[in-house]
Amino acid sequence: MSVSPLLSGHDVTAVANWLQQGTLKLVNLARTQGLPTALLQATSAIAWHVVPSRRAFARNLVRESALAREFDQTHGVETAGEAPLTEVGVPLEKAGRGNGLYRGIWPRMFHAALRESRLPLERFTFVDYGSGKGKALMLASAYPFRRIVGVEFAPGLHEVAVKNLSGYRSPEQQCFTLETECADALDWEPPAEPLLCFFFNPFDDPTMERVITRVARSWRHAPRDIYLLYVNVRDVSEQARVFERHSALTLVGRSRHSLLTKVTAGR
Template identity: 25%
Template sequence: MLKFVFTKTARYPGLEVEHYQILRNLRTLLVNLKYRGPIMTFLGLAANFCARAKIPLLQEYRFNKQNLRESGLDTDGIVETAVMDIPDEVRASACRYEAASDYEFRHVLERLHVDYPAYHFVDYGSGKGAILAAAARYPFKSVTGVEISGALHQTAMRNIAEMKQRHMIRAGALTSVHGDAASYSLPNAPHVIYVYNSFGPEVLQKVLDRISEDLRDIEEPVYFLYNNPMHHNVLEKSQEFHRMSKSFGGKWLVFIRLSNSDILRKTG
């Protein structure tokens, strides 16, 4: 048991980056206390215990159920790549859909102290739009999701329409784009980029190349928030991005793109 607690492991090998479970659980506890408060966090933990013990109690208080009630959006479920409506040539590089924790995302984003109105936000592989909904809480210049699955994109568009009707959006604009991440063009402005292990290393490299091309004249920091960073070595080898020294914990790595003058110094 102690070996499991203090050794890096993954709950879903092949789908999840290895991490220290005890640190992950402690961080999850703190994040939930921060955004849910002690009562709903306690109920969520109790519901999780009941589920593991196969006791049919408190299941409406599980954290994902709390999220769905709070947002009122359709972001639940897992969609495997085998049944996604995506081109066969990209299926091998695609990853399944599963909504990320919006509270974890907000915790990481707020620690960057970004000047939101000066930045665009882009989620590559945005699925049903759970993180788009979370990002739209902040006054970004725009929030955009890029999703290759037509079915997931359509669900995201319905969620966006619901958010607009309920006046849940603080961002200047919110939209989902049906398309390939590697071919999506970014406006020539500062960006916060988000990826939840949406694709393999080949596509990730093409995305980085496109970012480099589209944002080559931007001197402001460009942030890359990588959740479940299965292919972080692609960014580690980049001459433009470097990992931020600040520890974000859990299954998160955050990279920042160097300014043009810093790139020239790094490359000699």
């Protein structure tokens, strides 16, 4: 009985080429930005090839990118693609607060998260923190929210969102009051009305902590129902601890891709 090799000649060549290119990039990055930064990016790059969850995400990303382009063509808007925050008006020293990159929400994840919330959506104003080009705002309009508000820090993304919302129409649309504000979430004051605050993985941990605290203070000044819905297309475990350990929040529900909490105390 013969044993088949683990890798074919073609696979070996492909792996060798990938390693060679990666090594050259690593050396160049180490020269320009330092060895720690180079090693961090190398570790992340390797994870995309060997960690099953990362590989699955990469496959889904290809499919969702095609669906995003289809969405844009259907509605005459621009939401597809990715953009480093430094290229849309965010200073380098602040880009890390927003995880460094713009990517629009995947519709299937968005709709699943709202279904799982089981909230009477007609009672709430929908607020998207880090609303980007307005994808979640447009998707939210298919539900009977009282109104829909986006908060976006990057001027370049905000400008695209304003244009998108001005002409957006859909047969499924139930809410027609859509607006977006160019503001820093750390300074923006939540409206004094029942809120469903939506977070599509928009901030690093320290920024998210401060935004949650600001929302909790708003509740203290004007007690009302405020829910926080966090969505992550990989796994909410990446940042769930920030929500679950915050003293102002009570966990309502959790799945792999969404986490729902309610403000029950202010501080």
